[in-house]
């Protein structure tokens with residue numbers, strides 16, 4: 129695990145764009161394509177807006193979602209819609225490389241249909257792809273993607289239908305599960321703002337492993353790496369030894 133502490137959301141977003149571009153270049157040169165899973169929420173918005181200016185081989189990029197809210201794709205709450213408006217409409221990505229969740233279906237149906245989409249990119253013996261990069265956020269309550277505190281995680285399926293109330297966001301969702309996240313090559317968590325500070329300190333405390341209440345702790349890729357890109361406000365409650373160990377961006 130690696131933690132980068134950046135001055136503010138803008139600096140963090142710039143670093144995340146650089147990470148995205150480097151990770152895409154490496155995947156494309158090694159495997160001919162770049163498989164990335166996006167999240168929704170406020171934090172990635174500025175990174176998304178910077179992506180059209182980044183040197184990325186878009187024709188070789190395949191975009192998926194770590195989670196989606198079950199609303200029509202033109203609803204302001206749609207994670208797909210957010211990415212489409214912020215950058216997908218502005219880059220040369222082939223339409224068939226955008227693999228959205230069928231969020232207008234019933235959640236259980238949408239979840240099944242997304243598992244099928246994933247199986248089309250499976251890296252055997254897995255029945256889903258090994259993502260080159262997964263972008264995750266973290267809620268004030270420690271949720272990530274749509275893995276919420278207290279909700280059961282069926283570890284056997286690659287996707288799950290979930291119902292969870294968080295802030296004023298749509299409650300019915302589809303999420304990828306830890307088995308998919310933990311097979312990824314690279315994961316970045318983007319975390320910004322003071323409201324996340326206390327939870328971030330609890331999530332990163334190795335002596336406090338409580339994944340049922342802090343689902344972000346379920347993310348620990350077996351053959352990959354996790355980078356936490358956080359801003360100074362979000363890092364404000366990390367113990368000093370942790371802040372000293374990791375570079376300030």
Ligand code: 6PG
Pocket residue numbers: 167168169170171172195196197207264265266267268271272273274297
């Ligand atoms: C979603 C997200 C979710 C998000 C966190 C953080 O669809 O709601 O994927 O997991 O990443 O809630 O959201 P913020 O960036 O808005 O704090």
